[in-house]
């Protein structure tokens with residue numbers, strides 16, 4: 095095939111522009127990215143040759159090689175790993191296929207347009223995303239790549255200046271693996287561009303960023319890195335910087351990890367794990383194909399990334415490595431799911447991660463707050479899916495609360511604050527803090543001084559139905575079931591005086607409500623709507639609709655405040671003129687107002703507006 099000039103995919107082009115006009119101040123990290131890719135390529139080749147004896151690849155001396163040419167001002171990073179076919183090159187290098195990329199670029203554009211903090215904001219976003227190979231263009235104005243996929247006869251030559259296009263042509267005698275040559279930009283110390291054609295500079299960068307890579311990284315005949323797998327070294331021997339670099343290698347994150355977790359077992363079933371909690375939510379955390387971040391090794395040999403058998407979905411943000419001693423190198427994902435030893439590791443891993451979060455909560459409030467803000471929403475999914483650890487998860491959860499406008503609260507702290515006489519943990523779910531705080535359901539609780547948890551994450555709607563209690567106290571929604579806080583001083587006779595009204599309203603509003611009753615939860619509002627304990631909440635109904643499903647219509651219960659002038663007046667009017675059509679209009683207004691007050695959506699806003707206008711006209715006309 096002759097030389098072809100191909101355009102970068104639009105998103106790739108944008109990312110390259112960002113790299114060229116480098117928003118990231120630490121340019122040195124391009125080498126870490128290239129070495130990391132080379133190391134992955136060697137891992138992949140070793141595994142492929144285990145799995146396919148006929149691959150015909152040479153795996154005798156797998157290594158990474160760095161070569162500088164100060165005259166020509168080039169730096170070459172070469173590996174004899176898996177390599178890429180022509181299609182791979184076009185698909186992997188010319189496009190960004192990763193989920194979250196479109197969203198990230200939209201955020202980047204917004205950050206750039208927003209002025210002053212833009213450089214930093216962009217760098218941070220790039221950091222969250224990781225740009226791998228493209229970071230070459232921070233230090234080079236032209237990049238060449240020659241690569242040949244293991245098992246294929248011919249190679250490919252790729253070249254680009256990082257602008258709109260790249261070229262690919264054949265490279266008939268390319269050696270197996272990938273060789274990337276950077277035509278370096280001039281040194282510019284002020285801009286953080288060091289002399290990457292200087293061997294001692296390159297050597298320093300390898301020691302600093304890539305020392306733990308288990309493959310030899312050579313400059314000439316000299317192996318520069320110490321090659322020790324971090325997870326097999328005694329904890330006290332590994333510096334925080336080394337952990338950080340390793341974290342960046344496994345996570346493709348450019349920032350520091352929030353927490354490092356180590357775990358190991360000896361004896362009949364041996365394994366070691368080195369895990370990290372990130373300091374921010376990965377871009378794809380809430381996307382359907384979100385990756386899980388734990389890689390599986392067997393005796394130092396890389397087996398697979400994104401190993402879902404090792405971590406439950408709700409801990410998908412955990413990054414790192416598990417190295418198991420007694421597994422076959424040929425294990426498949428399907429076999430792993432069934433493997434008893436893997437299940438044991440998974441169990442311990444979950445417990446260890448939860449106990450690490452617990453320790454953060456107990457000893458480092460700021461760190462815990464970062465964790466919770468970034469990743470709490472994912473962790474709460476565990477309340478649904480992981481019954482065995484539900485208690486431990488609940489203990490490390492925090493929730494917004496009426497007790498404090500800013501700080502969230504743990505359930506333990508909530509319980510500690512419960513006044514005498516309060517026997518349940520009260521919460522309300524809904525769309526926003528403002529709507530919940532203004533909702534009529536809150537009135538009696540506020541009057542009593544009872545704290546209410548304000549749960550506004552979609553997942554909250556679901557887990558609350560699966561968690562009956564905490565620390566022996568039932569969890570109770572203030573918008574469901576019957577609530578009696580004992581503040582009601584109406585006698586039975588007065589209450590009976592409303593019987594006629596309640597029955598009539600039940601019929602007048604039968605399309606919308608299943609019952610009308612007197613309320614114990616209102617102090618000022620005339621009415622509110624509540625559900626039975628098992629009922630779908632309005633927010634949940636909305637969520638179903640957003641997912642394209644039509645839930646069965648849920649009729650709620652209308653509760654009236656017998657001390658509200660409106661209710662008293664309506665009661666009197668109904669007793670005097672039970673057949674008055676106008677009262678029906680008022681009944682509908684009462685129902686609509688209760689919906690509005692809780693932040694709900696009126697099923698027919700136009701009809702409500704017309705009824706309200708007619709009512710206002712009448713009151714002015716009189």
Ligand SMILES: Nc1ncnc2c1ncn2[C@@H]1O[C@H](COP(=O)(O)OP(=O)(O)OP(=O)(O)O)[C@@H](O)[C@H]1O
Nearest residue numbers: 131132135177178186187224225226227228272346
């Ligand atoms: N030296 C290499 N040998 C073989 N394949 C490579 C090499 N460098 C890059 N690739 C391929 O190109 C892809 C994109 O590389 P890039 O550095 O842009 O992404 P990345 O940050 O490594 O992210 P990820 O590997 O998680 O997709 C890699 O995933 C890999 O498949």
